[in-house]
Amino acid sequence: MSDFSSLGLADWLVKQCKQLGINKPTPVQEHCMPAILEGRDCLGCAKTGSGKTAAFVLPVVQKLSEDPYGIFCLVLTPTRELAYQIAEQFRVLGKPLGLKDCIVVGGMDMVSQAMELTNQPHVVVATPGRLADHIRSSNTFSMSKIQFLILDEADRLLEQGCTDFTKDLETIMGILPAKRQTLLFSATLTDTLHELKSIAMNKPFFWESTSETKTVEELDQRYILTPEKVKDAYLVHLIQTFTDEHDDWSIMIFTNTCKNCQILTMMLREFNFPTICLHSMMKQKQRFANLAMFKASVFKILIATDVASRGLDIPTVQVVINHNTPGLPKIYIHRVGRTARAGRNGVSITLVTQYDIHLVHSIEGQIKTKLKEYPVVEKEVLKILTQVNVTRRECEIKLEATDFDEKKEINKRKQLILEGKDPDLEAKRKAELEKIRSQKKVFKQRIHESIEKQKRGQLRNKLAQRRQKKKAAQKTA
Numbered sequence: 001m002s003d004f005s006s007l008g009l010a011d012w013l014v015k016q017c018k019q020l021g022i023n024k025p026t027p028v029q030e031h032c033m034p035a036i037l038e039g040r041d042c043l044g045c046a047k048t049g050s051g052k053t054a055a056f057v058l059p060v061v062q063k064l065s066e067d068p069y070g071i072f073c074l075v076l077t078p079t080r081e082l083a084y085q086i087a088e089q090f091r092v093l094g095k096p097l098g099l100k101d102c103i104v105v106g107g108m109d110m111v112s113q114a115m116e117l118t119n120q121p122h123v124v125v126a127t128p129g130r131l132a133d134h135i136r137s138s139n140t141f142s143m144s145k146i147q148f149l150i151l152d153e154a155d156r157l158l159e160q161g162c163t164d165f166t167k168d169l170e171t172i173m174g175i176l177p178a179k180r181q182t183l184l185f186s187a188t189l190t191d192t193l194h195e196l197k198s199i200a201m202n203k204p205f206f207w208e209s210t211s212e213t214k215t216v217e218e219l220d221q222r223y224i225l226t227p228e229k230v231k232d233a234y235l236v237h238l239i240q241t242f243t244d245e246h247d248d249w250s251i252m253i254f255t256n257t258c259k260n261c262q263i264l265t266m267m268l269r270e271f272n273f274p275t276i277c278l279h280s281m282m283k284q285k286q287r288f289a290n291l292a293m294f295k296a297s298v299f300k301i302l303i304a305t306d307v308a309s310r311g312l313d314i315p316t317v318q319v320v321i322n323h324n325t326p327g328l329p330k331i332y333i334h335r336v337g338r339t340a341r342a343g344r345n346g347v348s349i350t351l352v353t354q355y356d357i358h359l360v361h362s363i364e365g366q367i368k369t370k371l372k373e374y375p376v377v378e379k380e381v382l383k384i385l386t387q388v389n390v391t392r393r394e395c396e397i398k399l400e401a402t403d404f405d406e407k408k409e410i411n412k413r414k415q416l417i418l419e420g421k422d423p424d425l426e427a428k429r430k431a432e433l434e435k436i437r438s439q440k441k442v443f444k445q446r447i448h449e450s451i452e453k454q455k456r457g458q459l460r461n462k463l464a465q466r467r468q469k470k471k472a473a474q475k476t477a
């Protein structure tokens, strides 16, 4: 394996890496850094926790040291927490240069961000929505001279998921110079490779780790098959066991909705587990504060939605629990990748109901690894089942008494207004669609019933005919 100097990195940066415990390049760094330093566009696809961030930060910092001016580099990333994490890496590795960074994310003060942008930082790390807002509303900064555009978690930025970044990306691309280096990184690039290649036009260097499996070997991947109603009891039992056995472990639990995230947090707190949550219905400052407390091990358990499934690097996380089976293999890959990072060991446990078995098969097919059953003494789980379910119900009632659902509705309306839609009209449209859907469902059900009826009639006729034939045969005999 080569060292950082032989990849073309300057001595002062090699020294800086050493101070951070980064001594030998990881494969993604070894392959992508020389191409980036040569001036090529680059697509890097490597497993979670394999050092993709340093693979782009180091060459950018080196190039910046050769010709420093602002704004030199723009990094786009799908989540606000990730933007702060990336900016920190730039700040630490670029410290000897006096590198100036600026973080532009939603949920934070727009005026101070605008002022920072005007001050020509060397590196801007942004989420697309907020940066596009700045571009649309002011002309006090220019990005016409940037040398690097980096899309971290590039496939997420380009896919049309629940948050669709396409329009914002178009706005941003519109102000960037055509002559630039474009770098795209993710652990799951291959699904969207075609779209990605069209963004990195400059004959991109493409590197993907050769390993067949999509998750790291150090990760012990398990599942527990459970009825929906027993899921929470399993969760409580697992946490009790882990916290009894290990002092220094942190656990991340992923669930599918903000509400569920909130209820599970309340429920685990009732059982005195040091739990904290992270989801998109929280105020941004609270999100940052909760993440910081989890990172500092003030709280050992973080319950999050998929807003925390990508990129977050928290070395103390030893266990990831999927409270719901992810609907897409790539969501699974990113979630379980929050543990077993940078060569450490970790465990992931996915709670699977009988309705999710097909999802597990598709995950296994994609990651080329079979999940193993996690052994649990079922008797112990059943002992706490009633208590857990009663506690959950109490938490649900408590949450219903707050304005949580109302806030959700208000947030939805705000989002629609921002998208230029009329919330009332949208609600009407949705109701109409729902009506058509339920009419279709009733129609389908009727057809199904009449086919079944027909089948039963045919079967009855056949049986009657058979009986008649038998009788006739007996008579003639």
Ligand SMILES: Nc1ncnc2c1ncn2[C@@H]1O[C@H](COP(=O)(O)OP(=O)(O)OP(=O)(O)O)[C@@H](O)[C@H]1O
Binding pocket: 021, 022, 023, 024, 025, 026, 029, 046, 047, 048, 049, 050, 051, 052, 053, 054, 186, 187, 310, 311, 312, 313, 337, 341, 342
């Ligand atoms: N060469 C190296 N040697 C040792 N540790 C490293 C090296 N490069 C990076 N690291 C450390 O590895 C950890 C994971 O790196 P990073 O967050 O960049 O992973 P990633 O590949 O971006 O993961 P994800 O796909 O989850 O975003 C970080 O704590 C980082 O400091």
